[in-house]
Amino acid sequence: xxxxxxxxxxEVTEMGQEVTLRCxxxxxxxxxxxxxxxxxxxxxxxxxFNNNVPIDDSGMPExxxxxxxxxxxxxxxxxxxxxxxxxxxxxxxxxxxxxxxxGQGTRLTVV
Amino acid sequence: SQQGEEDPQALSIQEGENATMNCxxxxxxxxxxxxxxxxxxxxxxxxxxxxxxxxxxxGRLRVTLDTSKKSSSxxxxxxxxxxxxxxxxxxxxxxYKLSFGAGTTVTVRA
Numbered sequence: 001x002x003x004x005x006x007x008x009x010x011e012v013t014e015m016g017q018e019v020t021l022r023c024x025x026x027x028x029x030x031x032x033x034x035x036x037x038x039x040x041x042x043x044x045x046x047x048x049f050n051n052n053v054p055i056d057d058s059g060m061p062e063x064x065x066x067x068x069x070x071x072x073x074x075x076x077x078x079x080x081x082x083x084x085x086x087x088x089x090x091x092x093x094x095x096x097x098x099x100x101x102x103g104q105g106t107r108l109t110v111v
Numbered sequence: 112s113q114q115g116e117e118d119p120q121a122l123s124i125q126e127g128e129n130a131t132m133n134c135x136x137x138x139x140x141x142x143x144x145x146x147x148x149x150x151x152x153x154x155x156x157x158x159x160x161x162x163x164x165x166x167x168x169x170g171r172l173r174v175t176l177d178t179s180k181k182s183s184s185x186x187x188x189x190x191x192x193x194x195x196x197x198x199x200x201x202x203x204x205x206x207y208k209l210s211f212g213a214g215t216t217v218t219v220r221a
Binding site: 004031033035042043045048050055056091093095098099100101102103104105 | 141142144146152153154155156159199201203206207208209210211212213214
C-alpha cells in the first residue's frame with residue numbers, strides 16, 4: 001500500500017480564497033483524522049471520522065472550516081474563506097487498530 | 112487543548128547516551144502511544160502501551176505507564192544521530208479520539 005496520500009503537498013493562496021485539502025486513507029482503515037501543526041499551537045486535532053461518520057469536530061477552529069468523508073477512500077478539508085492565520089501544515093492520518101499512519105502533510109500558506 | 116504534555120521541550124545529548132522524556136495527560140485513556148517526527152515529515156508510530164500495562168520494550172525503546180499519576184515516559188537507549196527528531200505522546204481514548212502533546216525535540220550530537 002502507498003500509505004496515506006495527501007494532496008496537494010504545498011498550497012499558496014490569497015486571503016479570501018477557498019482551499020480544499022484532500023486525503024486518501026490506507027485501504028481497510030476505518031478511522032481518519034485531520035490535524036493542523038504550527039510552531040505556536042503544536043499538533044491540533046481538528047476532526048476525526050469513524051466508518052466515514054464524523055465523531056468529534058470540536059477542534060475545528062471556525063465555521064470557515066469544514067470536512068467531509070463521502071466514502072471510505074476519500075476525505076476533504078475545506079477552508080472558505082482562507083485567512084493568513086490558517087497557514088500551517090495540515091496532516092491526515094488513518095488507523096484500523098489504534099496505530100495511526102500519517103500522510104506527508106499539506107503545507108498551506110495564505111498570503 | 113492538548114491532552115498530553117511532554118517534558119522536557121528540548122533535549123540535547125551525546126551519541127551513545129540515553130534520552131528520557133516524559134508525558135503527562137489529563138483524562139482516562141484506552142492506550143498511550145509514542146510517535147516520532149523527522150523535520151518536515153509526517154509522524155511515525157513507535158510504540159503503543161495499553162492502560163493495563165506498566166512497561167513495554169521495543170528494540171532500544173522502553174516505555175512506562177503510570178495510570179495513577181497519568182504519566183508515561185519514553186527511554187531511548189544508546190542514542191544515535193538518526194534518533195534526532197521530535198517525539199510526541201498521544202492519548203488514545205475509547206471513542207477513538209487520538210490527541211497529541213506538544214512534543215520533545217531531541218538532538219543527538221555525534
